[in-house]
Each structure stands twice: as C-alpha cells, then as structure tokens.
Amino acid sequence: MNGFWVVLIAALRGFLRDRVLHALLGFALLLLVLAPVFSLFSMRQVQELSTTVALSAISLTLLVLAVMLGGFSVWRDVERRYTASVLGLPIPRSSYLLGKFAAVAVVLMSTSIFLGFVSLVSVHIAASFYPPDRSLDLMNFMAAIAACSLKYILLSAFALLFSSLSTSFFLPVFGSLAVYLAGGATQEVVEYVTGPSAQSLSNSLITTVKGLYYLLPNFAAFDLSFQAIYGIPLSVEGLLLTFGYFLVYTSLLLLLACYCLARREFP
Amino acid sequence: MTSDSNCAVESSGLIEITGLSKTYRSKKLALVEALKNLDLLIGKGEVFGFLGPNGAGKSTTIKILTGQIRQTAGSAQLAGQTVSDYRCRRDLGYLPENPVFYDYLTATEYLAFVGRAFGMSDSVIRQRAGEVLGLLDLQHAAKRPMRGFSKGMVQRLGLAQTLIHDPQVFIFDEPMSGLDPVGRALVKQLIKDLKRQGKTVFFSTHITADVEEICDRVGVIVQGQLRAVDKVSDIVIGDTDNYRLHVRHGDGSVIEEIVSRNMLKQKVVNAWADQGALEKVVPVGRNLEDYFLDIVNNVNK
C-alpha cells in the first residue's frame, strides 16, 4: 500500500510539471471560452449548442489525456530506465502499476471537474444572449461529465494494460485509440447486426460481432450528453449498471495489466 | 504464495546465490548465455568486489538480485528471502548501473520518494536527506530539479538514495563510473565507512584498483562464469616470493633491491653489517591487476 501512494504522488508531481499537459489544458480552456461565441451560430438553441460544444471540448481533452498519460506514463519509465531505480525499491510491481493508474485517474477526474465548472460558466454566458425556454439541468450536466470521465478512466486502463505488454509506444497509443473507436461503435453495430434488417449477414459474422461486443468496452453506456443537452430524465438503474460495469471492467483490465507487468523483465 | 521465505532461519550469508544462470533471448531469437551456474555467498559485514571485464555478466547478476529480471536457473536470496519477493529489498540500498531518476523531481524530493518507499516518516526523511546530501557533497543541488544534473551529480545522488534509510545491505553496480577523481575518492571513503559500521557491500567494477583498496574479498567473473574468489589480502600478500629492500647508506643514498625469500636473511644481515639503515622491507606479490589479467588471459586462451 505504501508503494502505491509513493508512486501515485511521484507520478502526479510529474503530470503537474508536464508542459505538454499545460498546453493541452490551455487549449481546452480556450475552446470553452469560445463556446458562447460558437453557439451564436444557432438561433434556436443557443444553450443546447453551447452545452454540446462544452461537452465535446471536455470529451476531446479527456481523450487526449487518457491516451497520452495512460499510454506514456509506464512506457516512458521503461524506455528511460526509470524502472531500474524505482522497481529496485521495495515496491511491488502491482502497487507501481496501480499507483500510475490512480495518478492518471486523479488527473482525468480533476480535469473534468475543473473544465466542468468552466463550461457551466460558459453555458450560462451563452444562455444569457438568448434566454432558453428551459434552463440547464444541472444534475444531468454533471452526470454527463462524470460518466465521460469514467469512460476515459476505463480507456486509460486499456492504455496501461497495453504499455505493460509492449516495449514500443505504438501499442499503448494506437491500441487504446482503436479501443476508443471500436468501443464507441459496438452498441450500434450489434443492434444493427442482430436486427431484422441484417438477415442477409452470415452467422459467423454475427457471432464475431457479438463476441467483440462482449469483449470490447461499451462506451455507449457512458454517453449521457443527450440527457444533459435536453434535460431528459436519467434512469437510475442505467446509471447504477453503468457504474458497476465501469468498476468491474476497469478492475479486470488492471488485474490483467498487473499480471503482465509482473512477468515483464527489465534488462 | 510461498511463505517459506520467512522460515529461512540462520542463512549462512546475507547474499546467497546458488547455481544461478541467465540466458537472454535477443531480438533475433539468438540465445546469449550471460550467466552460467554462479555460486556465491556474501557474509554479514563483508565488502565484496565483483570484478569482471565489460559484458562479463556482472549487471545481469545484480539485476537478478534486485528483481529486475528472472534467472533461467538457480536461486538467489537476500537476507534469507528469495529475490523475486519485493520484501527482500526492505533492507537494501541499490544503485543501478548508469542510474536515471525521475528528473522532474528535485534531489530532496527524490530522496523523500525513496524514504517513503521504505516507510520512513517525513521528519526522519528530512533529517536523513540533509545528512546524506552532505555526505555526498550535494547540498548545493538539494533544491534543483535533477533534469539539470551532470552525470557525476546523478551518480552521487544515486549513492545518496541508497543511504537514506540506513540499510544493512548495499548493492552497487559500477559505483565509480562517471565520477571524477574527487568523486571516486569520496565513494571509496564512503564504502570504507560502511564497512566500519558493519554493513555488507556488494559492488561490481572492472577497475582493479577500486577493489584492491576497499574490498575484503573479490570474485572474478569472465564470460558469465565465476573464475575465482579470494581474499584481497591473500592475493596481494599471500603469494609472496620476493621482497623489496630499501637500504639507506652512510652517504645518504637509498638503494632498492629485490631479493628472493631464501636470500632475505642474508641480505638483511649484510645491510646491518654495512652500517646502512634498513628502511623498508616490502613483500612483493603479484598485484591485483596481474592476478585479474592472468585470469582473463587464461579464459581467452
């Protein structure tokens, strides 16, 4: 447990001092500040549009963060041989990996909280230009941002799993990007191939798609943006299922990553 | 989960290596036998020099001892615990070869990182960090990020981070590399001090002079095999065949003369008889360098 905290704090220090990260956050802030300007494009739905822009900006920022931090933090330690000095300490490798993961998760969480506040302000400014029929549903908005950050925390666990498997950064970075794209599509694809409109498809294809559907993460579950934008009531059962799914899927990924890292050699 | 590591009572050595072998599988699937059947026992309070030319397998041994890589065969224990268990490193100070540390941290922050990993409290860490930085002449760089450190400074910080928790066992991989003569002297003094405190030090090097001065025992490894293990004093003095006499004559001139064991008594008597002062009698053995080169050349033959 001790090793976990030590690695977590050291990794957080590293993230806080990372210039690339500062630039990225600056860019996200700029997008959010500009959101009210963008939203003037829409005459009918200024608040809806600014909410969309804000949620997209947050989502994009978290995606880059998850892939970058998740993919690079362990990979860089191995590449620059920091592992020789860190793993020579009495720190179990699993604590090391979980500490790294926790650091990434903390950054993702705090970024989404910070950007969430900024975007609330931004949406309010936009809405003041053209007062909307219905004011923003704060609960739904926060739920959408929370679900979004859970999604990217899960993605960063994938990036960590890949970097505990591979010596090159191709797998962590492009692998997790691929998972991101595939995970966003599985629900729609599986609904399509199991629907009656796809009766002409071969059985083996349908089985493959279903197999992938249960193997890959299902990011559709984490998309609450529509509920946030239009204030549609959230289903409590759905939220609980999504949260449980996040916990179990992430734990499985981390378990697997710990297993792989424990077997790695660092010559 | 094996818990037998706890029952290894009364192990005969602090570092215990038996039949240790390592075969690397390189990129092109070629096999490299880096270490072959190494047996070694290092006792408490001993300073052991692990001497070998480049590529002999020193770092391979040390990486197995510190859990970075897994042996292909054999076993290794630190303080009675098998090295694959991270807990065996709780009383170890380890300096990797050409070390690199999280360079976004300052020297003090890194020492705190290491100290906390060993479960030290923050107040003790603060006090010890000051001490070890002083010991390695790094106080001036305490608050600087390590990104700007020279190679020698990094090496000294590497030594400082092995000392902060005051462990019983030290493993250094090439501790003198990258250091200037002042730094080398500092490290030699440091190891001597550790010996005086009764610590166990196992370090690798390819420089015989380092061993000669500070080690109790030396092991010579060449091409992955341990070729010899000896007491340094035995090597330097033990195989003495000749003596070098320094005799000061009446006119003030000093004459040096090499004599064999048989002739020694005669010569000493003669020197006295000539009213000269016998200033020094130095036993002349093979020195450590000859000893080392002999072994290496033998292997290469």
Next chain:
Amino acid sequence: MKKLLALLFMVGLYVALVVPLGDHLRERPLNVKLGYTPDARLLKLVAGGQQTILAESMTLKVIFYFGTVIEHWIQQEFVQPEYFNMFKTIEAAAILDPYNMDTYYFAQAAFTWELGRAKDVNRLLEHGMKYRDWDESLPFYAGFNSAYFLQDYDSAAKYMQKAAEVSGNSMYTNLAARFFYEAGDSRMGVAFLETMIRQAKNPQVKRLYEMRRDVLLAVQTLETGVADFAERFGKQPTELEQLVVRGLIAELPLDPYGGQFFLDDKGRVRTTSKFTEKLAVEPDKGE
C-alpha cells in the same frame, strides 16, 4: 489459486453486469440513440476537411435510427420518431455535403408520408437541386410532394418540367399530366410508390414503400366497394362487412399498420391505426 478465484469472480461479475447493461442500452429512448446534432455551419468549421465522411456518417446514423423505427411499424407498433433531431441531422448532412444522394433519398422516403413534412423535404430538395443539377430524381420527388401532399399544382408542374428537361425523358411530362388528372386521388400515390418500390435497394425502405402502397390499395378497394354498394343498392353501407356479405369484395383487406378498417358516420373509410389515417385518409396539407 486465490488470484485465479478472484479473477473468475470478476469475470462472473462482468457477465452478470454486461447482459443487463446491453439490454438497458438497447431499450434506450430512441432520441438518446440519435443524439443531438449541432448546427451545420459550426460543424463545417470544425470538420477540418472531413465534411464528406461526417455527412455520410450522420446520414447513416439517421437511416439506421429510422430503420429501428420502421421495425416497430412493421411489428404494427406505433412509435413516434424524434422528427426534429432526425430532420436537423439530415439537414446538417445536406449542408456539409450537398452532393450526397443518400441524404435526399432518405428525406423523401422518411419524412413525407407518415411524418407529413413535405414542405421541409421540398426545401431540402431545392437545396440539393442547386448542386445535383444533373439529377432528375430531386425535382421528381419535389413535384410529387407538391402535387400529392401540398396540392400545389403550379409548383408541381414546374418541378416535373425541370425533371423532364434534366433527364430528356418525356416520362416525367406524362407523369405530370397523370398527377394532375388524378389530383388528390390515392391512385397518384400508388403510381409514385410503384416507381419508388422499383428503385429501392434497401429492403427495409422497400418494405416501407410496399406497406404504404398496400394501405393505399386497401383503401382504394374499400372505397370502390362502397361506391359500388351505393350504386347497386341505392344507399350507403353502414358496415364494411356488408361489402363482403354482398359479394362486392372477397374479404376485408388487412391494414398493414395493424389497425381495423371501418366506416365512419359520413360513410368514409377509416381505420383505427393512426398512421394509416394519416397516410390514406387525410394526406398532409403541409404545416
């Protein structure tokens, strides 16, 4: 061993969660599946040269979404699709990539009949005609919509004229003539639908057109039967069953949308299905 058990437990937990989650997502409100599409001008700004693919994916998304709606209709279950978002998305797609025929074809197929948005669709088709100036199907659709749904015969004539010019095919002038001759008649709808059924590639869309045609044919059969009845017996029938009893029609046609046909007080053919009402009984007069 302990680790393996923990792993098995987690996998079990995963299986126990992923199935209800999948079901839950499948049952999401349809509008959540479709999502919200920002204004096309904004999208164009940020699309960064990827407008074509973005437009195509938006159109596909709507087509796919509408496919699930049609599924419900075919199961004779009435669901109201999220028209506003669907149309917004399709409109945005047409602005991003005005050349994509899928977009117009889909708008024509989806928004006119059951949803009664002929006016919006014609606006979209006008936009498309500026770009796809070689394509006769856009003015053809627009002409049909004007005549059949909007009863605007002047515009219809102009569109059909344009279709004839663009294609060099006199069929369109003939069709135009026929449309006017059958103005307000369900035979016009059947003729158009037959044309569309012949062209449709997507089986679902084909099925949709067939359902619409069957509704029109059923109503036609019943209306002819009622007229025959009145002629033969000198009074209006009170029940549709009378047509069968008197041997005017072999049996009562089924309503493809799951309703029951009946005669109202004024002797008009009606059905209990909301959609059939909309399709066959009171064609939309525009907004």
